[in-house]
Amino acid sequence: MVDATMPQSRAATPAVKRGGFHKAMQRRSTIAFLMASPLIVLIALLVVYPAGYAMYLAMLNKSMQRFVGFGNFLFLFKRDTFWLVVWQSCVFAITAVAFKALIGFIVAHFVHNIPNAKQRKWRGMLLIPWVIPPAMSTLAWLWLFDPSYSAFNWLLSFVGIGPIPWTGDANWARFSVILVNIWVGAPFFMIMYLAALKSVPEQLYEAAAIDGASWWQRIWYVTLPMMRNIIAITTLFSLIVTFANFDIVQILTAGGPIDRTHVFATWAFRLGIQSSDIPLGASVSLFMFPILGIAAIFILRDINRRGNESA
Amino acid sequence: MSTKFTRRRFLATTAATTAVLAMPHVSHSQAGGKLSLGFWDHWVPGANNATTALINEWAAKEKVEVSIDYIPSQGNKNLMVIAAEAQARSGHDVLAFPTWEPQAHVERLEPVDDIMGPLIAQNGDVNDTVKYLGRANNKWIAVPATVGSQIKGPCSRIDLLKQHAGINIQELYPAGAAPKADGWTLEVFLKAAEACHKAGFPFGIGLGTTSDSVDSAGAFFHANGAQLVNAKGEIVVKSDAVRKSLDFYKKLAQFMPTDVPAWDDASNNKWLVSGKGAMVMNPPSAWAVAKRDAPQIAEQLWTHGFPSGPNGRYAPFLPYFWGIWSFSKNKTAAKSLLVHLSQRASAEKMVAASAGYDLPSFSKLTDFKTWSEEGPPKGTLYHYPNPHNHHTLSIAAAPAPPKIAQQIYAQGVQTKMIVRHMQGEAMEKTLAWAESEVEGFMRT
Numbered sequence: 019m020v021d022a023t024m025p026q027s028r029a030a031t032p033a034v035k036r037g038g039f040h041k042a043m044q045r046r047s048t049i050a051f052l053m054a055s056p057l058i059v060l061i062a063l064l065v066v067y068p069a070g071y072a073m074y075l076a077m078l079n080k081s082m083q084r085f086v087g088f089g090n091f092l093f094l095f096k097r098d099t100f101w102l103v104v105w106q107s108c109v110f111a112i113t114a115v116a117f118k119a120l121i122g123f124i125v126a127h128f129v130h131n132i133p134n135a136k137q138r139k140w141r142g143m144l145l146i147p148w149v150i151p152p153a154m155s156t157l158a159w160l161w162l163f164d165p166s167y168s169a170f171n172w173l174l175s176f177v178g179i180g181p182i183p184w185t186g187d188a189n190w191a192r193f194s195v196i197l198v199n200i201w202v203g204a205p206f207f208m209i210m211y212l213a214a215l216k217s218v219p220e221q222l223y224e225a226a227a228i229d230g231a232s233w234w235q236r237i238w239y240v241t242l243p244m245m246r247n248i249i250a251i252t253t254l255f256s257l258i259v260t261f262a263n264f265d266i267v268q269i270l271t272a273g274g275p276i277d278r279t280h281v282f283a284t285w286a287f288r289l290g291i292q293s294s295d296i297p298l299g300a301s302v303s304l305f306m307f308p309i310l311g312i313a314a315i316f317i318l319r320d321i322n323r324r325g326n327e328s329a
Numbered sequence: 330m331s332t333k334f335t336r337r338r339f340l341a342t343t344a345a346t347t348a349v350l351a352m353p354h355v356s357h358s359q360a361g362g363k364l365s366l367g368f369w370d371h372w373v374p375g376a377n378n379a380t381t382a383l384i385n386e387w388a389a390k391e392k393v394e395v396s397i398d399y400i401p402s403q404g405n406k407n408l409m410v411i412a413a414e415a416q417a418r419s420g421h422d423v424l425a426f427p428t429w430e431p432q433a434h435v436e437r438l439e440p441v442d443d444i445m446g447p448l449i450a451q452n453g454d455v456n457d458t459v460k461y462l463g464r465a466n467n468k469w470i471a472v473p474a475t476v477g478s479q480i481k482g483p484c485s486r487i488d489l490l491k492q493h494a495g496i497n498i499q500e501l502y503p504a505g506a507a508p509k510a511d512g513w514t515l516e517v518f519l520k521a522a523e524a525c526h527k528a529g530f531p532f533g534i535g536l537g538t539t540s541d542s543v544d545s546a547g548a549f550f551h552a553n554g555a556q557l558v559n560a561k562g563e564i565v566v567k568s569d570a571v572r573k574s575l576d577f578y579k580k581l582a583q584f585m586p587t588d589v590p591a592w593d594d595a596s597n598n599k600w601l602v603s604g605k606g607a608m609v610m611n612p613p614s615a616w617a618v619a620k621r622d623a624p625q626i627a628e629q630l631w632t633h634g635f636p637s638g639p640n641g642r643y644a645p646f647l648p649y650f651w652g653i654w655s656f657s658k659n660k661t662a663a664k665s666l667l668v669h670l671s672q673r674a675s676a677e678k679m680v681a682a683s684a685g686y687d688l689p690s691f692s693k694l695t696d697f698k699t700w701s702e703e704g705p706p707k708g709t710l711y712h713y714p715n716p717h718n719h720h721t722l723s724i725a726a727a728p729a730p731p732k733i734a735q736q737i738y739a740q741g742v743q744t745k746m747i748v749r750h751m752q753g754e755a756m757e758k759t760l761a762w763a764e765s766e767v768e769g770f771m772r773t
Contacts, residue, residue, distance in 0.1 A: 026737050079772075079773060080438065080732075080772055080773055081773070083436075093769075093772060097769055098762075098765065099766070124668040164350070165586075165588030165589075165591040165592060165596065166586060166588060166596065166599065166600065166603070166605075167599065167603070170445065182590050183587065184591075185588075185589065185591040186587070186589075186590050186591035191591070239478040271591070272537070272538065272539070272593070273538070274537055274538055274591065274746045275537070275590040275591055275748060276590070276749060277745070287405075288739065288740065290412075291405060291408050291409060291412055292405060292408060292739040293735060293736045293740060294412075294429070294433030294434075294732075294735060294739075295736070295772075296412065296416075298772075
């Protein structure tokens with residue numbers, strides 16, 4: 019944003035010498051800051067304070083009466099279950115985000131090619147999984163995956179398949195939680211990609227067509243470069259949300275069987291709230307912070323670099 | 330907040346005599362202050378009304394302004410409220426604490442020796458599990474609550490056990506009389522499970538990490554004398570008793586539905602109501618659901634005792650507690666209310682309102698009419714409150730020091746051991762895994 023004084027003010031009082039404070043108050047950036055300050059305070063209260071408090075909790079002993087520094091983190095490094103959770107969180111988040119991005123990309127293209135008059139209806143329908151609160155829709159999935167009375171198994175029985183232990187076997191349970199996460203999150207990618215597709219200038223496709231580019235070449239050399247920033251930002255945002263996912267895993271498997279679907283948030287809840295070890299639970303939840311921080315740095319640096327190149 | 334509910338007046342209401350307890354309060358025209366209560370939101374429809382009526386009755390007499398929040402345990406909402414209030418050192422004056430929570434917040438709870446002594450004198454002693462969970466540093470830290478406390482004993486199909494296993498469960502546990510169940514042992518239980526499985530009606534005992542699964546596993550471990558950590562805090566995972574328990578469960582698991590490792594607390598209820606199962610381990614809520622949704626199944630259900638093992642006959646008991654925060658601003662009124670709610674007449678009303686589900690922890694309060702008369706079949710709940718002390722009321726992971734036991738319980742270490750072993754992991758590898766897990770819980 020460019021700092022600029024207001025021309026009307028200058029014109030109204032040309033002879034009066036104003037102080038620094040008055041000048042500062044007349045800058046658009048100052049006014050913008052003042053107008054945004056309630057939101058900044060709100061974010062500080064709702065994000066910065068809890069984050070700081072979580073860091074403080076993570077440095078206390080189990081009974082929260084003694085400061086132990088990084089003791090809880092060092093303790094976690096020695097736990098097999100912790101490394102299992104790290105691995106599972108990565109598998110869960112990366113697999114789910116990759117499929118959400120792929121499905122979102124494909125569906126966005128289909129919707130983009132639907133005539134405008136019908137697009138609104140399709141967009142509305144495709145957004146339903148994302149709009150319904152995940153806790154509610156996951157309850158429906160829980161019924162579909164029910165160990166004893168699974169609706170899926172009932173259907174599969176007609177073609178001689180199953181019964182599949184959807185949430186009783188470690189691999190099937192992992193598949194199930196990832197599937198539901200994809201179902202909930204793919205529409206977000208779809209709508210973001212659709213917006214990006216609409217902003218690609220039609221002339222680029224026309225030029226590519228004149229040059230004899232194939233469908234795949236148009237995607238690879240026109241669509242993808244034009245969407246790269248949206249893809250990166252959407253992926254980063256989704257990665258953060260998916261890494262921190264709680265409701266889907268908690269409702270569907272609660273981390274079971276035998277801890278094979280725990281992710282950071284569910285394990286932190288198990289330790290912190292259900293086992294009353296709040297400092298250790300806080301330590302587990304804070305582990306997401308450096309991992310996501312590193313991912314954010316790489317992705318945002320890439321976006322910045324491309325922004326500078328194009329400037 | 331200033332309160333006019335004076336110490337003198339409180340002492341008058343809680344003097345250590347039965348007579349005073351029976352008629353604890355002297356009404357004054359002056360106000361007794363405010364009291365904020367966070368109680369468990371009962372899943373039996375209408376059960377909260379009995380508690381509300383009792384509290385209002387007390388509040389009107391004592392002129393205390395009371396507000397009640399009923400907090401659900403669904404999604405562990407009550408645990409989150411407890412954790413948040415403990416952190417903020419602010420919130421309700423009295424909270425309903427699930428089983429392990431008083432021990433988890435012992436530093437922030439007001440001791441209640443002054444009311445527990447007289448209550449025990451009046452209502453009879455409480456079992457060792459209640460003492461284990463409700464006392465710390467030789468002091469009572471919470472009052473055992475009638476509402477929410479439960480035993481998770483077997484609930485069996487009379488017809489299926491008789492037809493397929495040759496067991497007349499009503500003869501073993503007759504309504505209105507002491508059990509005749511000396512022959513009801515782990516071996517007989519296993520044979521019955523096998524017979525019912527062969528007939529297509531397996532026993533439904535969960536092996537997940539929710540409390541129904543963990544409680545059942547705990548009772549079988551106790552029956553074999555198996556402990557993971559002893560009362561001194563020593564790790565004793567690698568013992569013959571633990572090996573015997575895992576072997577028992579490995580045999581039992583082959584007669585159960587294959588998906589039991591994924592079961593939660595709703596699964597066994599559904600199993601019973603579906604008509605597919607011959608037995609589940611549950612408080613009478615499973616029977617109550619059957620009575621509503623599948624009356625023909627409910628008519629064949631009988632709640633009874635666990636089988637006995639080499640170490641005795643155990644049943645999982647999960648008491649709820651009423652605790653007073655140390656930062657409460659009206660402790661005297663809070664204690665007075667808890668005394669009122671712990672009276673025989675109050676407990677009887679709560680038990681009736683919950684159709685027999687709620688259990689007082691005091692030994693003289695196990696003979697209410699509700700348990701004798703509820704049906705069909707009449708007498709199905711007679712043995713639910715353990716009126717003849719036929720089995721030892723226990724909790725999984727005891728007798729480990731409570732803060733370690735809570736970790737073992739919450740993380741379902743015993744059920745995870747069973748699942749690992751039954752899925753083919755070598756016994757010693759399972760024991761080594763459990764030992765490593767438990768070592769992690771020793772952190773102070």
